[in-house]
Amino acid sequence: MIKFLDLKLQYESIKDEIDAAIRDVIATSSFVGGPYIRTFEGEFAEWTGVENCIGVANGTDALEIAIEALDLPSGSEIIVPANSFIASSEAVTRNGHRVVFADISPEHYTLTPDTIRAKLTSATRAVMPVHLYGHPCEMGPILELASSAGLRVIEDCAQAHGAKYKGKKVGGFGDVATFSFFPGKNLGAYGDAGAIVTNNRSLAERMRMIANHGRTGKYDHQFEGRSSRLDGIQAAILSVKLRHLDKWTAKRIEVADSYIEELSGLAGLTLPKRQEWAVQVYHLFVVRTEKRDQLAAYLAEQGISTGVHYPIALPKLAAYNHLGQGQEVMFANLADESLLSLPIGEHMTTDDVKLVASAVRSFFDSKRGL
Numbered sequence: 001m002i003k004f005l006d007l008k009l010q011y012e013s014i015k016d017e018i019d020a021a022i023r024d025v026i027a028t029s030s031f032v033g034g035p036y037i038r039t040f041e042g043e044f045a046e047w048t049g050v051e052n053c054i055g056v057a058n059g060t061d062a063l064e065i066a067i068e069a070l071d072l073p074s075g076s077e078i079i080v081p082a083n084s085f086i087a088s089s090e091a092v093t094r095n096g097h098r099v100v101f102a103d104i105s106p107e108h109y110t111l112t113p114d115t116i117r118a119k120l121t122s123a124t125r126a127v128m129p130v131h132l133y134g135h136p137c138e139m140g141p142i143l144e145l146a147s148s149a150g151l152r153v154i155e156d157c158a159q160a161h162g163a164k165y166k167g168k169k170v171g172g173f174g175d176v177a178t179f180s181f182f183p184g185k186n187l188g189a190y191g192d193a194g195a196i197v198t199n200n201r202s203l204a205e206r207m208r209m210i211a212n213h214g215r216t217g218k219y220d221h222q223f224e225g226r227s228s229r230l231d232g233i234q235a236a237i238l239s240v241k242l243r244h245l246d247k248w249t250a251k252r253i254e255v256a257d258s259y260i261e262e263l264s265g266l267a268g269l270t271l272p273k274r275q276e277w278a279v280q281v282y283h284l285f286v287v288r289t290e291k292r293d294q295l296a297a298y299l300a301e302q303g304i305s306t307g308v309h310y311p312i313a314l315p316k317l318a319a320y321n322h323l324g325q326g327q328e329v330m331f332a333n334l335a336d337e338s339l340l341s342l343p344i345g346e347h348m349t350t351d352d353v354k355l356v357a358s359a360v361r362s363f364f365d366s367k368r369g370l
């Protein structure tokens with residue numbers, strides 16, 4: 001059996017540290033607010049290389065609060081990649097703005113300057129580069145385009161903790177960036193959690209207030225906000241796990257290296273193409289094949305779990321019928337039938353990786369793949 005994700009095994013490897021951290025929070029009743037949150041915010045800001053970090057309840061809230069804080073004119077168009085999790089586009093609509101889906105690169109599955117440019121109109125006010133699958137977007141040219149078109153930039157880093165563009169970690173490129181600590185993410189809490197980071201201090205203050213009822217003091221509310229806070233137990237757990245993240249990420253990259261080595265050159269299988277400007281942290285290892293469903297079933301028979309990210313491109317979801325982009329000829333609208341995520345993570349041994357690779361190879365060698 002090769003699992004897609006093994007959070008139990010991970011917990012067992014750090015059990016003493018986690019249990020002690022949770023006990024400390026309970027012993028000091030630091031459930032909401034308090035030292036564990038400030039500590040984690042500081043550690044995560046430093047680790048990401050960004051000045052301000054605000055812990056929030058989850059990665060979706062992080063996006064909603066970030067967009068709200070930018071104070072764009074209502075009905076602004078915001079460009080979002082056509083392949084992502086729905087949270088990316090939801091956060092736009094729920095702020096009273098209009099989602100415009102742009103295509104992604106067939107090599108690294110993220111927005112490109114060209115796909116963004118193709119969707120610019122006089123109403124475009126922002127763009128949301130999503131560093132999907134742990135792969136950074138090509139931020140240099142994207143920032144140039146954003147600056148010349150007067151766009152704000154919201155980076156969705158939910159899948160990309162520590163991914164680097166030209167040696168610098170994602171999160172500090174745009175006006176604001178958001179992270180998810182959903183349990184299955186590269187840095188995951190033991191429940192829902194998220195964060196927003198920015199180098200803009202006044203934006204940071206505004207976002208902190210939005211996430212906490214628009215207040216500065218206990219009952220001093222400057223405006224109506226909402227309740228979206230990182231809690232003490234999650235913060236303490238995240239502080240423990242952050243200390244292990246670089247090691248776990250290195251393991252993910254090692255697994256990806258093996259997959260690429262063992263699977264390159266297989267007719268019928270397209271591997272992700274490495275870009276010289278990118279360090280991908282492989283939240284997911286996504287391949288493409290016309291025989292996606294057959295390959296997934298074949299692997300499942302051998303106890304190998306896979307996933308599909310995502311089976312329906314965002315423009316084709318019922319939720320976005322009204323936008324009329326479901327029939328648009330673009331790579332993302334066609335690729336959803338061929339994407340397959342192979343298992344990856346620090347839980348996998350070298351033998352596990354070899355086993356998966358040889359199962360994939362035997363699928364294609366046996367002509368099932370043709």
Ligand SMILES: *Cc1c(COP(=O)(O)O)cnc(C)c1O
Nearest residue numbers: 058059060085087088158180182
């Ligand atoms: C997980 C995810 C989110 C949302 O995060 P939650 O913490 O689950 O709310 C947003 N964007 C992307 C790309 C994600 O993968």
